[in-house]
Amino acid sequence: xSATRPEHSVGWVTxxxxxxxxxxxxxxxxxxxxxxxxxxTYGTLNAEATNAILxxxxxxxxxxxxxxxxxxxxxxxxxxxxxxxxxxxDTNRFFVVCSNNLGGCHGSTGPTSINPDTGESYxxxxxxxxxxxxxxxxxRLADYLGIQRWAAVAxxxxxxxxxxxxxxxxxxxxxxxxxxxxxxxxxxxxIAFNEVARQAxxxxxAFHEGRYQRNGERPRTGLMLARMLGHITYLSEAAxxxxxxxxxxxxxxxxxxxxxxxxxxxxxxxxxxxxxVDRFDANTYLLMTKALDYFDPASAxxxxxxxxxxPVRAPFLVTAFTSDWRFPPSASHEIVRALLDNNKRVxxxxxxxxxxxxxxxxxxxxxxxVFSTYMNRVANEVxx
Amino acid sequence: MDALRPDLEMVADWxxxxxxxxxxxxxxxxxxxxxxxSRHATGYGLEIDPxxxxxxxxxxxxxxxSDLNEGLSDFDDSAFDKVIMTQTLQAVQRPDQLLCEMxxxxxxxxxxxxxxxxxxxxxxxxxxxxxxxSEALSYAWYETPNIHFCTIRDFEVLxxxxxxxxxxxxxxxxxxxxxxxxxxxxxxxGEIALYRICRx
Numbered sequence: 184x185s186a187t188r189p190e191h192s193v194g195w196v197t198x199x200x201x202x203x204x205x206x207x208x209x210x211x212x213x214x215x216x217x218x219x220x221x222x223x224t225y226g227t228l229n230a231e232a233t234n235a236i237l238x239x240x241x242x243x244x245x246x247x248x249x250x251x252x253x254x255x256x257x258x259x260x261x262x263x264x265x266x267x268x269x270x271x272x273d274t275n276r277f278f279v280v281c282s283n284n285l286g287g288c289h290g291s292t293g294p295t296s297i298n299p300d301t302g303e304s305y306x307x308x309x310x311x312x313x314x315x316x317x318x319x320x321x322x323r324l325a326d327y328l329g330i331q332r333w334a335a336v337a338x339x340x341x342x343x344x345x346x347x348x349x350x351x352x353x354x355x356x357x358x359x360x361x362x363x364x365x366x367x368x369x370x371x372x373x374i375a376f377n378e379v380a381r382q383a384x385x386x387x388x389a390f391h392e393g394r395y396q397r398n399g400e401r402p403r404t405g406l407m408l409a410r411m412l413g414h415i416t417y418l419s420e421a422a423x424x425x426x427x428x429x430x431x432x433x434x435x436x437x438x439x440x441x442x443x444x445x446x447x448x449x450x451x452x453x454x455x456x457x458x459x460v461d462r463f464d465a466n467t468y469l470l471m472t473k474a475l476d477y478f479d480p481a482s483a484x485x486x487x488x489x490x491x492x493x494p495v496r497a498p499f500l501v502t503a504f505t506s507d508w509r510f511p512p513s514a515s516h517e518i519v520r521a522l523l524d525n526n527k528r529v530x531x532x533x534x535x536x537x538x539x540x541x542x543x544x545x546x547x548x549x550x551x552x553v554f555s556t557y558m559n560r561v562a563n564e565v566x567x
Numbered sequence: 568m569d570a571l572r573p574d575l576e577m578v579a580d581w582x583x584x585x586x587x588x589x590x591x592x593x594x595x596x597x598x599x600x601x602x603x604x605s606r607h608a609t610g611y612g613l614e615i616d617p618x619x620x621x622x623x624x625x626x627x628x629x630x631x632x633s634d635l636n637e638g639l640s641d642f643d644d645s646a647f648d649k650v651i652m653t654q655t656l657q658a659v660q661r662p663d664q665l666l667c668e669m670x671x672x673x674x675x676x677x678x679x680x681x682x683x684x685x686x687x688x689x690x691x692x693x694x695x696x697x698x699x700x701s702e703a704l705s706y707a708w709y710e711t712p713n714i715h716f717c718t719i720r721d722f723e724v725l726x727x728x729x730x731x732x733x734x735x736x737x738x739x740x741x742x743x744x745x746x747x748x749x750x751x752x753x754x755x756x757g758e759i760a761l762y763r764i765c766r767x
Contacts, residue, residue, distance in 0.1 A: 498629075500624075519641070523641055526587075528629050529611075529629055529631070530623075530629055531631045532617075532632050535617075549617055552621055556624045559625070
């Protein structure tokens with residue numbers, strides 16, 4: 184480790200890959216004969232392999248959840264606020280694993296990978312994947328790493344959905360489920376936002392029905408628009424107002440009467456959109472939004488979430504943020520209610536924060552405190 | 568196991584082995600923890616104070632952040648053996664409605680509250696002309712979360728009006744240890760009142 188390792192961080196990390204030659208039957212009816220998962224780990228697995236935590240990422244995340252890739256690159260992993268020494272997922276006690284979801288674009292098999300049957304990249308031919316499929320691949324990764332049972336599975340947003348699905352599908356392999364800013368299903372409004380995002384991508388002339396790689400092109404504008412739209416919904420009105428207000432880039436008193444960037448918020452959104460295009464694949468974005476839309480464990484039980492959660496054995500920590508209108512407290516409350524109906528063990532905290540949905544990534548003091556306190560319980564249970 | 572506050576110990580005496588318990592306004596969760604550990608009880612605590620919620624999580628109970636003023640619609644009828652509310656009745660917007668909710672979701676209710684007719688509080692008002700402050704009522708009038716004080720007599724009248732049966736009453740003196748004057752003139756000498764109630 185470098186002497187300049189950042190404080191309270193896992194420091195420099197390197198991703199790993201696990202190859203699975205065993206065929207994977209997917210919920211959509213198709214299957215993959217082989218696939219790779221990219222993942223990272225932080226901390227040390229104890230001899231009994233009881234201190235492992237699975238972290239699941241959200242829509243635009245990946246396996247780089249904590250630490251830094253190199254001394255030059257300033258930006259840490261997406262959950263740096265929650266993973267590291269002395270943090271809620273304390274790497275002095277836990278062995279934290281985060282994998283890039285199947286269908287992703289950062290090392291796990293996905294639309295940009297080569298299809299062994301054709302020798303070309305999958306592109307639009309990559310099968311649709313679901314939250315359940317991800318749980319299955321993560322269970323195989325657990326086998327591969329010698330982890331019979333996770334002390335906890337944790338995630339925010341779409342990651343929280345995976346933690347919930349874990350508790351349903353693998354009740355004996357998960358000690359605790361940590362569902363942060365999650366939901367048991369998307370609302371019509373949420374699906375609507377996803378649909379606008381998808382249409383932005385699919386109507387980009389460079390999309391070519393998802394076979395853009397063949398044409399050496401990318402639907403940059405569409406993906407950028409999708410990300411800009413998403414970004415608006417991840418922030419609260421108050422957070423945006425606080426951050427940008429009506430500030431303009433130029434100091435001139437009068438408006439410019441043009442369509443170039445004028446307000447700070449426009450500049451921010453364009454920057455977010457453009458930088459996203461450089462690191463994300465449009466087909467992956469489409470797949471991830473469909474996985475979100477399809478997630479609804481209650482649907483197999485006539486919409487009765489309590490019935491869907493009946494197999495759960497893991498105690499839950501559910502947290503929501505007051506200003507999150509994309510995955511609002513009422514969505515978390517639905518999960519809590521269904522757990523209560525089953526007499527399951529659950530803790531619920533509604534955190535006052537004005538960051539909107541993105542609060543689950545932020546160092547909100549009360550959030551970190553509740554999360555740490557709960558994880559301390561988990562650590563004591565497994566004796567680390 | 569840490570020693571429980573004497574009034575909570577008395578409440579715990581009313582909870583049977585393995586019972587399902589709901590604690591309204593569970594504070595730091597120490598009562599529920601005690602019931603989980605010593606009675607093998609199960610159930611939940613409801614709390615709205617962030618610090619109380621964190622401490623409850625640390626105490627290993629199940630705590631749900633919720634506002635008692637919004638009722639108990641998360642819970643089905645008769646879902647619990649005991650619904651407990653210690654020192655919280657006076658802080659809710661509609662104590663009468665919450666009492667009814669308690670006995671909807673629970674077979675038996677356990678309620679404790681500070682008796683506003685205790686002689687020392689009467690002295691504060693009658694002689695000093697000031698709103699009372701005491702060990703059990705430690706807030707000044709302008710900052711108190713306690714918005715609905717009642718007396719032992721008030722509570723019993725309300726129970727009668729609501730068709731609630733009082734199964735047992737205990738009163739404690741300010742040291743929370745013994746029934747003052749052997750339980751004589753409870754509305755005058757009782758500082759904390761404890762009730763076991765059910766639907767009539």
